[in-house]
Amino acid sequence: MSQSRRLVKGGRIDRDKPLSFVFNGKTYQGYEGDTLASALIANDVRVVARSFKYHRPRGVFSAGSDEPNAIVQLEEGAATQPDTLATCIELYDNLSATSQNCWPSVEFDINEINSVFMRLMPAGFYYKTFMWPAKLWMWYEGIIRKAAGMGLAPKHPDPDRYEAIHTHCDVLVVGGGPAGLAAALAAGRTGARVILADAQCEPGGDLLAETDELEIAGEAASNWVSKTLAELRDMPEVRILERTTITGYYDYNWLTALQKVTDHMGPDKGGNLPRQRFIKIRARQVVLATGAIERPLVFAENDRPGVMMASAVRTYINRYGVLPGRSMVVFTNNDTAYQTAIDAVRLGAQVTVVDARPAPQGDVVTRAEALGIQIMDRSVITNLHGRMGVKCVTVQHLGEDGTTLLGKPIPFSCDLVAMSGGWNPTVHLFSQSGGKLRWDDDKTMFVPLAGPAINPSRSVGCCNGTMDLPGCLAEGLAAGSKAAKDAGFGTGRAPKAIKATARPEAPLRPLWEVSCHGHKSRFHDFQNDSKVSDLELASLEGMVSVEHTKRYTATGMGTDQGKTSNVNALAIMARIQGREIPAVGTTTFRPPYTPVSFGAITGQDRRELFEQVRTTAMQPWHVANGAVFEDVGDWKRPRYFPQGSEDMHAAVLRECKATRDSVGIVDASTLGKIDIQGPDAAKFLEMIYTNAWAKLGVGRCRYGVMLSEHGMIFDDGVTTRLSDNHYHMTTTTGGAARVMGWLEEWLQTEWPEMEVYCTSVTEQWSVASISGPKARDLLAGLTDIDLDPEAFPFMAVREGSFAGVPARIFRISFTGEVAYEINVPTCYGLHMWETLMEHGKAHDICVYGTETLHVLRAEKGFIIVGQDTDGTCTPMDVGMDWIVSKKKADFIGKRSFTRSDTAREGRKQLVGLFTDDPSFVLPEGAHIVDTATPKPPLRALGHVTSSYMSPNVTGPDGVNGDKGRSIAMALLQDGRNRMGDTLYVALMDGRVKTVTVTDPVFFDKEGERTHG
Amino acid sequence: MLLIQCPFCGERDLTEFSHGGEAHITRPANPDKISDEEWGDYIFFRTNPKGIQYERWIHSHGCRRWFNAVRDTVSDEFLGFYKSGEQPPKIKRRKVLRK
């Protein structure tokens, strides 16, 4: 029968808008305004999931994000979402969901056999049983994960879009219940910027589950909610964020929120809108009005479908127009559950109240009795029958000690148990903020004590332990006003009090666990299948600390983060340990309050927006001419330019050879560039670099190496004196930002008296580097600068025009050939490049990329900082003693040269390696050893840092064949004393290659070609 | 996320800044005249206090100026901000917890 448990009227659902949905393959009907949970209950679907460990049948338990049972897999294919709560899914047309943790079906689950052997699977079972042998753990884990699995992660790329945004406010109000609405109202009226964040589709909180008897400001509570929202919406500085859960509370009132923007519409229905929005909120002041979560009662078989929280039953009746049971036992130790009994009876349900308290009295009890509800006082449920749904409970009297069971068990037939063990203030966010909690003995609950100064917040209403409606409203108004004042708005005086129906409550009787006969399962944590007996076992095995016990029994470890289980577990532990509850401790609440999808956190930062891709002005040419790119830092640089069917090896050999034979061209725009000006610039460079700078002539360039104070190389480059007090520094591509920061740090924090200004100009200049025997000929036709070697020698700069645009041309070389680095303002970069390529045809110009650049410089033994060095290399280690000034009294890093470790003999030093086999290119990173038959444990003497096939280098045999000659650079212990030695390189695949240690300069050792 | 008062730009998110370690460590004037131990102390050793720390920050995504802060490393509370070269402010301890 369709929606057999739906009431004919009432609730906030729209009966004119029926929706159809599929659950576990069966089609059902619900209404707009339903959650998946309320629609399932309306259709009398009792078993909705299987439990995590024992695969016990479970039903809907609550009506909110504290739900431990009704966890479903929502939708299929790419849009599927595991571990979603049926209680939080707003129903939409054609929704499809399946149960989790069950196979082959939720009615018949093979793994329920675990349940039969439950006593053999206590806490720590997996740890103990599958510990040994360690080798098999991976195998066991696979089986366990399948058996104890949560939902299935989607296998396809997420088709949805997400958005992450920043926002700011004066007062953030978390929670749209009565206290939160009052706070937002008071704060909003001051003109402060207010955000009211509420997790539901409409604010109102528990007021949405009330009947019209409850009055606020002289009218039905729901009317007051509507009017309040209307007033708030009229305030230009107030924003109401619906469907928005504050998930994390971090330092300095920085909070994160997850807004479900289109989830309620269903897949692909949101148009361009993101599915979810991750909001990063900076709030001057925070008002926490997060409410309270009802505490379950821990009694025998309390996890069976049909056992629900009393407040949830009331929510289903009044908000969703669903009666979850016709024959109901309300099991309580306090007054609040009586409202559920009263509302249910009025709708025709048969209700018995089982109250642990002796002779309960007061207004609500009187009203219940007046409706003819049977009340059994001093009573508890000691057993429950009905595996797939409650059929019967057994009730017994409770002794004064709270544990002894008296008299004869009385059976009651019923199809629903609505339980209430009291309330836990929702202190999660307060706790995340660093707030401390206090145990309130009168209220038997943890309440906020004091928060840290860096996170100014105020807890109001139920989350502050204030459970009565007039109190909630008053606290909300007061906190909203004070928060606004602290943020700089209003007087801090609360608006006129709002009158509301008062429901005085008699005290509850603490009831943390209910005795039973025999070995019955009494669950305190439903999601993790954790029982009282597990806590007892943990204690027997020596766990005392809450944190240990939590992990051992998995209590509070699930997606619900122990919302319903933590306090009961603490109280039971207190009983076991013979201590008071606060002495046992509290657990730390960590973000997120509810699960947050990775997609939302990632926001827009994915695919092409995942990381910036930096390219030079010449990029269009590179792309058009078939460049293969590689990532260098965040740059995309051409690696090589294959012609026809060339692979990288062939292309690089051709590019290397052409450059040494005619002229090669490479895009060098990515080099870092820093403009340095000021009267103390030379003095500054003397400290920054290891060599001498004071006497560098105007118009001349010099190579320099920078060290850290530890004496280790961290960057290198050529710096040019443009005029007396003006220098142009270049850095490595990857080191540009680091060097700029380094210079500024010294100038600002150590030598503020130095008159030097540094300005980054990396992108200002596009650079084409041409090198080779024909470089000068090529350039000659394109510039007005005199290129005669006398007029424009090696390591000099000239300014002039190039192809009709202004240029600075540096005669510097990273290839060992005659070379020019042509710099033009970046807007002319492509023009410069195209001109060179066009005019270069007559000179057999060859464009090359980073791979050839690396080979050419390796042939010359030039290092690449970060590849041939690793932060432990001094200039001496890499054979650059010549760059270290002997005369300068001081420069950064100098003092560390004489530290014992830096000065010792036998450090790793840069050497060249020739493989015996000229055609074998060693893998970079491979280890060098001193034996041809290496066996572990093995001492590595060093490693290969650079390795290439060179078409230009002749090996020890004086030969460079058609296919080139393999060369390598390496950092080798005591390398310089090993010249000519035979050593071995051990490869990952077990092979061993024989190498000869050699000088790292492989080509044109005298450097004649550079000066030509 | 920390909220930092740049002495030049004003209050900004932590993500605009980079931390620069302990403040007021001066480079020795004559490195070649001091012992290995003294040099080692300068390059390697930092106080790392539990409690009040004077530390350097740079406003990397803003004005790119270095400045100093006083922070309680236990509560993460900033107790003051001041420019490089300025004397650190006198710190009056405040009560860390509030209702």
Added chain:
Amino acid sequence: MVDTKVDFKTHRTSPLDGAVWPVGPITLSEKKFLGKINIRGNADDAAFLAAAKKALGVALPLAANTVSMRKGKKAVTVFWLGPDEWLVHSADGSQISLLKALQTAFKGLHTAVTDVSDYFVVIELHGSTVHDLLARGCPLDLHPRTFKPGDCAQSYFAKASILLHRVDDDHYTIQVRWTFAQYLWDYLVQSADMMAA
């Protein structure tokens, strides 16, 4: 032999090729080839301030996160970047003479004047929801109470450092490094697209 005579205004490319892109109520566009000059100097030195004013026709802004503007033919916008650093935006091509004028005016003073016209790119944003779009990547509080027309701020948008200027209520400019322009543009367009549903 190609002509070696210097010609400043041809042969040029810009990273976004002068793109204009309307998305919902927002229009993004690249402000091509704006002249940009970085100035460093001592704000406590009256001679420096006077020289700068003479060369620019407007005083350097000394209040943090503000701009000063000269309207008309020799229009410039001068941004405060730090206690001793400013940035000048001027018309395409004018930076060459402006640079010389500044250098001349600063003779004898410790200053640095650097042409950064191609180091940065400026994107203009018009529209009633631009501040919302900027919140998609920028952590600044852009509420008119804290970021008014005439204010500027350096911060970041997603992974790009930016200089943001609120020209008017619904008119902003973002300056970003040349090599981050395409990334920033794509980020803005995609984010705006999600707002335009």
